[in-house]
Amino acid sequence: MNFVQAIKSCLGQYATFSGRASRSENWWFFLFQVLVMLVASMFGDVVYGLASLALLLPALAVGTRRLHDIGRTGWWQLLLLTGIGFLVLLYWWVQPSEGAGNIYGEPPAV
Template sequence: MEYFLSVVKQYVNFEGRARRREYWMYILFYLIFYVGAVIIDYVIGLGLIALIYSLALLLPSISVAARRLHDTGRSGWWQLLALIPLIGAIIVIIFLVQDSTPGDNKYGSNPKGING
Protein backbone atom coordinates (compact mmCIF):
# COMPACT_ATOMS: atom_id res chain seq x y z
CA MET A 1 0.00 0.00 0.00
CA GLU A 2 2.90 2.36 0.72
CA TYR A 3 4.08 2.02 -2.90
CA PHE A 4 0.64 2.98 -4.18
CA LEU A 5 0.46 6.05 -1.96
CA SER A 6 4.04 6.99 -2.81
CA VAL A 7 3.24 6.98 -6.52
CA VAL A 8 0.04 8.98 -6.02
CA LYS A 9 1.97 11.59 -4.00
CA GLN A 10 4.51 11.88 -6.86
CA TYR A 11 1.81 12.13 -9.52
CA VAL A 12 3.62 14.81 -11.56
CA ASN A 13 7.16 13.53 -11.06
CA PHE A 14 8.36 12.33 -14.43
CA GLU A 15 12.03 12.48 -13.45
CA GLY A 16 14.16 9.86 -11.80
CA ARG A 17 13.81 6.13 -11.67
CA ALA A 18 11.31 3.65 -10.21
CA ARG A 19 12.12 0.08 -9.23
CA ARG A 20 10.13 -2.85 -10.57
CA ARG A 21 8.63 -3.42 -7.13
CA GLU A 22 7.34 0.15 -6.92
CA TYR A 23 5.74 -0.06 -10.37
CA TRP A 24 4.16 -3.50 -10.04
CA MET A 25 2.90 -2.94 -6.49
CA TYR A 26 1.24 0.25 -7.73
CA ILE A 27 -0.37 -1.70 -10.58
CA LEU A 28 -1.53 -4.43 -8.18
CA PHE A 29 -3.28 -1.99 -5.84
CA TYR A 30 -4.61 0.01 -8.78
CA LEU A 31 -6.28 -3.13 -10.14
CA ILE A 32 -7.62 -4.19 -6.74
CA PHE A 33 -9.21 -0.78 -6.17
CA TYR A 34 -10.48 -0.70 -9.77
CA VAL A 35 -12.24 -4.04 -9.35
CA GLY A 36 -13.78 -2.67 -6.15
CA ALA A 37 -14.97 0.41 -8.03
CA VAL A 38 -16.48 -1.75 -10.77
CA ILE A 39 -18.31 -3.84 -8.18
CA ILE A 40 -19.67 -0.70 -6.52
CA ASP A 41 -20.75 0.58 -9.95
CA TYR A 42 -22.54 -2.68 -10.62
CA VAL A 43 -24.34 -2.61 -7.27
CA ILE A 44 -25.34 1.03 -7.56
CA GLY A 45 -26.07 0.81 -11.28
CA LEU A 46 -24.54 4.20 -11.99
CA GLY A 47 -21.32 3.30 -13.80
CA LEU A 48 -19.33 6.44 -13.03
CA ILE A 49 -17.15 5.48 -10.07
CA ALA A 50 -14.74 3.29 -12.04
CA LEU A 51 -14.47 5.95 -14.75
CA ILE A 52 -13.73 8.71 -12.25
CA TYR A 53 -11.20 6.46 -10.49
CA SER A 54 -9.43 5.69 -13.77
CA LEU A 55 -9.28 9.33 -14.79
CA ALA A 56 -8.04 10.41 -11.35
CA LEU A 57 -5.13 7.95 -11.50
CA LEU A 58 -4.25 8.44 -15.17
CA LEU A 59 -1.46 10.94 -14.52
CA PRO A 60 0.16 8.95 -11.66
CA SER A 61 0.06 5.83 -13.85
CA ILE A 62 1.81 7.59 -16.71
CA SER A 63 4.43 9.11 -14.42
CA VAL A 64 5.33 5.86 -12.64
CA ALA A 65 5.58 4.07 -16.00
CA ALA A 66 7.91 6.82 -17.26
CA ARG A 67 10.11 6.48 -14.17
CA ARG A 68 10.08 2.68 -14.60
CA LEU A 69 11.22 3.06 -18.21
CA HIS A 70 13.92 5.46 -17.03
CA ASP A 71 15.15 2.71 -14.72
CA THR A 72 15.66 0.46 -17.74
CA GLY A 73 17.53 3.23 -19.57
CA ARG A 74 14.68 4.25 -21.88
CA SER A 75 12.75 7.47 -22.28
CA GLY A 76 9.24 7.68 -20.88
CA TRP A 77 8.03 8.39 -24.41
CA TRP A 78 8.34 4.65 -25.13
CA GLN A 79 4.92 4.35 -23.49
CA LEU A 80 3.43 5.62 -26.73
CA LEU A 81 4.19 2.21 -28.27
CA ALA A 82 1.21 0.92 -26.31
CA LEU A 83 -1.01 2.81 -28.75
CA ILE A 84 -0.09 0.26 -31.44
CA PRO A 85 -2.68 -2.49 -31.10
CA LEU A 86 -1.48 -5.67 -29.36
CA ILE A 87 2.20 -5.61 -30.41
CA GLY A 88 2.89 -2.20 -28.88
CA ALA A 89 1.42 -3.16 -25.49
CA ILE A 90 3.45 -6.37 -25.44
CA ILE A 91 6.68 -4.49 -26.17
CA VAL A 92 5.99 -1.93 -23.43
CA ILE A 93 5.24 -4.71 -20.91
CA ILE A 94 8.54 -6.38 -21.82
CA PHE A 95 10.34 -3.08 -21.20
CA LEU A 96 8.57 -2.63 -17.85
CA VAL A 97 9.48 -6.14 -16.68
CA GLN A 98 13.20 -5.80 -17.41
CA ASP A 99 15.73 -5.30 -14.63
CA SER A 100 17.31 -1.95 -13.82
CA THR A 101 20.38 -0.76 -15.61
CA PRO A 102 23.21 -1.18 -13.10
CA GLY A 103 24.68 1.96 -11.60
CA ASP A 104 23.79 5.46 -12.70
CA ASN A 105 22.23 6.33 -16.04
CA LYS A 106 21.18 9.64 -17.56
CA TYR A 107 17.94 9.58 -15.52
CA GLY A 108 19.59 9.31 -12.11
CA SER A 109 21.15 6.91 -9.68
CA ASN A 110 19.99 3.32 -9.33
CA PRO A 111 17.24 3.10 -6.68
CA LYS A 112 18.44 -0.41 -5.75
CA GLY A 113 21.73 0.96 -4.49
CA ILE A 114 25.31 1.32 -5.66
CA ASN A 115 25.87 -2.24 -6.88
CA GLY A 116 22.49 -2.66 -8.52
Protein backbone atom coordinates in the same frame (compact mmCIF):
# COMPACT_ATOMS: atom_id res chain seq x y z
CA MET B 1 9.60 -1.91 -1.62
CA ASN B 2 6.39 -3.34 -0.24
CA PHE B 3 2.79 -2.72 -1.31
CA VAL B 4 2.07 0.21 1.03
CA GLN B 5 5.39 1.94 0.32
CA ALA B 6 4.81 1.63 -3.42
CA ILE B 7 1.33 3.15 -3.20
CA LYS B 8 2.58 6.02 -1.03
CA SER B 9 5.48 6.63 -3.38
CA CYS B 10 3.38 6.63 -6.54
CA LEU B 11 0.59 8.78 -5.14
CA GLY B 12 3.16 11.08 -3.48
CA GLN B 13 4.80 11.55 -6.87
CA TYR B 14 1.42 11.89 -8.59
CA ALA B 15 2.69 13.70 -11.68
CA THR B 16 6.47 13.36 -11.33
CA PHE B 17 7.87 12.10 -14.60
CA SER B 18 11.54 12.46 -13.67
CA GLY B 19 13.59 10.02 -11.67
CA ARG B 20 13.39 6.26 -11.45
CA ALA B 21 10.98 3.60 -10.21
CA SER B 22 11.96 0.08 -9.23
CA ARG B 23 10.25 -2.98 -10.61
CA SER B 24 8.54 -3.61 -7.29
CA GLU B 25 7.16 -0.06 -7.15
CA ASN B 26 5.78 -0.38 -10.68
CA TRP B 27 4.14 -3.77 -10.18
CA TRP B 28 2.74 -3.08 -6.71
CA PHE B 29 1.11 0.07 -8.08
CA PHE B 30 -0.22 -1.93 -11.03
CA LEU B 31 -1.80 -4.39 -8.58
CA PHE B 32 -3.28 -1.46 -6.64
CA GLN B 33 -4.80 -0.10 -9.86
CA VAL B 34 -6.37 -3.45 -10.71
CA LEU B 35 -7.86 -3.77 -7.24
CA VAL B 36 -9.22 -0.21 -7.28
CA MET B 37 -10.74 -0.76 -10.73
CA LEU B 38 -12.40 -4.00 -9.61
CA VAL B 39 -13.94 -2.34 -6.56
CA ALA B 40 -14.92 0.77 -8.54
CA SER B 41 -16.65 -1.32 -11.21
CA MET B 42 -18.95 -2.71 -8.52
CA PHE B 43 -20.24 0.79 -7.84
CA GLY B 44 -21.11 1.60 -11.44
CA ASP B 45 -19.73 3.21 -14.55
CA VAL B 46 -19.42 6.72 -13.12
CA VAL B 47 -17.29 5.61 -10.16
CA TYR B 48 -15.21 3.40 -12.46
CA GLY B 49 -14.63 6.33 -14.83
CA LEU B 50 -13.63 8.65 -11.99
CA ALA B 51 -11.23 6.06 -10.56
CA SER B 52 -9.71 5.52 -14.00
CA LEU B 53 -9.15 9.24 -14.47
CA ALA B 54 -7.74 9.63 -10.96
CA LEU B 55 -5.17 6.86 -11.48
CA LEU B 56 -4.23 7.68 -15.08
CA LEU B 57 -1.59 10.30 -14.33
CA PRO B 58 0.21 8.39 -11.55
CA ALA B 59 0.19 5.25 -13.74
CA LEU B 60 1.80 7.13 -16.62
CA ALA B 61 4.29 8.73 -14.22
CA VAL B 62 5.39 5.45 -12.63
CA GLY B 63 5.60 3.85 -16.07
CA THR B 64 7.83 6.67 -17.25
CA ARG B 65 10.04 6.43 -14.17
CA ARG B 66 10.28 2.66 -14.68
CA LEU B 67 11.38 3.17 -18.27
CA HIS B 68 13.98 5.68 -17.04
CA ASP B 69 15.28 2.98 -14.71
CA ILE B 70 16.09 0.73 -17.67
CA GLY B 71 17.59 3.52 -19.76
CA ARG B 72 14.62 4.38 -21.98
CA THR B 73 12.59 7.52 -22.36
CA GLY B 74 9.01 7.74 -21.13
CA TRP B 75 7.79 8.61 -24.61
CA TRP B 76 7.93 4.89 -25.39
CA GLN B 77 4.61 4.62 -23.53
CA LEU B 78 2.98 5.95 -26.67
CA LEU B 79 3.32 2.36 -27.90
CA LEU B 80 0.27 1.63 -25.73
CA LEU B 81 -1.81 3.34 -28.40
CA THR B 82 -0.90 0.64 -30.93
CA GLY B 83 -2.22 -2.36 -29.01
CA ILE B 84 0.72 -4.66 -29.76
CA GLY B 85 3.04 -2.10 -28.15
CA PHE B 86 1.84 -3.25 -24.73
CA LEU B 87 3.85 -6.44 -25.17
CA VAL B 88 7.03 -4.46 -25.88
CA LEU B 89 6.44 -2.29 -22.83
CA LEU B 90 5.64 -5.31 -20.71
CA TYR B 91 8.98 -6.84 -21.70
CA TRP B 92 10.82 -3.63 -20.80
CA TRP B 93 8.97 -3.17 -17.50
CA VAL B 94 10.10 -6.60 -16.27
CA GLN B 95 13.78 -5.95 -17.07
CA PRO B 96 16.22 -5.45 -14.18
CA SER B 97 17.34 -1.94 -13.29
CA GLU B 98 20.18 -0.46 -15.24
CA GLY B 99 23.19 0.86 -13.36
CA ALA B 100 23.70 4.52 -12.50
CA GLY B 101 25.37 5.11 -15.87
CA ASN B 102 22.20 5.35 -17.94
CA ILE B 103 21.26 8.45 -19.93
CA TYR B 104 19.37 9.96 -17.02
CA GLY B 105 22.41 9.84 -14.72
CA GLU B 106 20.41 9.30 -11.55
CA PRO B 107 21.10 6.66 -8.92
CA PRO B 108 18.95 3.53 -9.11
CA ALA B 109 15.76 3.45 -7.09
CA VAL B 110 15.90 1.36 -3.93
